[in-house]
Amino acid sequence: MSWxxxxxxxxxYLQLERSLSPxxxxxxxxxxxxxxxxxxxxxxxKDPLSVTDTDIRDLLEYIMELEMSAYSQARIVSGIKAFFKYLLYEGDMDHDPSELIEAPKLGRKLPDTLNLEEIEQLLAAIDLSKPEGQRNRAMLETLYSSGLRVSELINLKLNSILEEINFFRVVGKGNKERLVPVGREAMxxxxxxxxxxxxxxxxxxxxxSYIFLNRRGAQLTRxxxxxxxxxxxxxxxxxxxxxxxxxxHSFATHLIEGGADLRAVQEMLGHESITTTEIYTHLDRDYLKQVMLDHHPRS
Incomplete structure (x- = not known):
């Protein structure tokens, strides 16, 4: 039986027997x-009945690489555990591969995530009456809209903007180039x-050629x-x-928590594969754009 x-x-089962909320x-x-x-x-x-504890641990390692909050990671573990307990309860499996999987400690320190309200408060605090205000607004909109590294942001060039398709051409780690969708507000x-x-x-x-410059007309620093x-x-x-x-971090977390495809988030972030057996697949740019439109809070 398929996934x-x-x-x-x-x-x-969750609706009828557990009576959970939608x-x-x-x-x-x-x-x-x-x-x-x-x-x-x-x-x-791979079907759900052949999943092993190693498969689940690999997923958690992957999500940890994206630096989701410990709370979000714990919730994902909870959902997966509920699924395999259900399969065990139904007799579809004779063992639970999630049984020994532990959720991350909620006290474990990870980078803070901004919620949408905090993002908007920061953006609203920018003084657009000052010459550099519009630049700062554009930069922060870009960071949150596209999930760029700070080094990628300061190295963006005018020819990086593919305005006709709302994408950036970004040169990331290892001088590797990728296309990243840009939100309408950022553009x-x-x-x-x-x-x-x-x-x-x-x-x-x-x-x-650099997009973002300081008041002296030079490239901005980190x-x-x-x-x-x-x-x-x-x-x-x-x-x-x-x-x-x-x-x-907030860009990736909000997309994933909103239900975005993990492959799409990985590609937009420019992450390398973290498992040696994974086949890295470049996704169609229209699909990446649709993921942004469907799952990013400011899209």
């Missing part, structure tokens, strides 16, 4: 689908910055991005310790 059939029956049921189903998506990367024919603010602020700068020779974000956090009285990576 689809087992998941459908599991959903009916939101709780959907959370359980999404957790199981994350396991299905992950395992299909390595073996498209709007990038165009405003380029058309109404950047065009008035006295740009230093050698820096003409330290400057950290400082901008830190000052905004102070402005709104935020106590979380945040950095440019917080936006990348």
């Amino acid at each position: 689809t059939s087992h998941i459908k029956q599991f959903k009916a 939101n709780s049921i959907e959370a359980y189903i999404q957790d199981v689908k994350k396991l299905e998506q992950f395992l299909s990367l390595r073996d498209p024919d 709007k603010h990038i165009k405003l910055y380029i058309d109404h602020y950047r065009c008035h700068l006295d740009i230093k020779p050698g820096h003409e 330290v400057m991005i950290f400082t901008i974000i830190k000052n905004l956090a102070t402005t709104i009285g935020m106590t979380k310790k945040i950095s440019p990576h917080t936006f990348r």
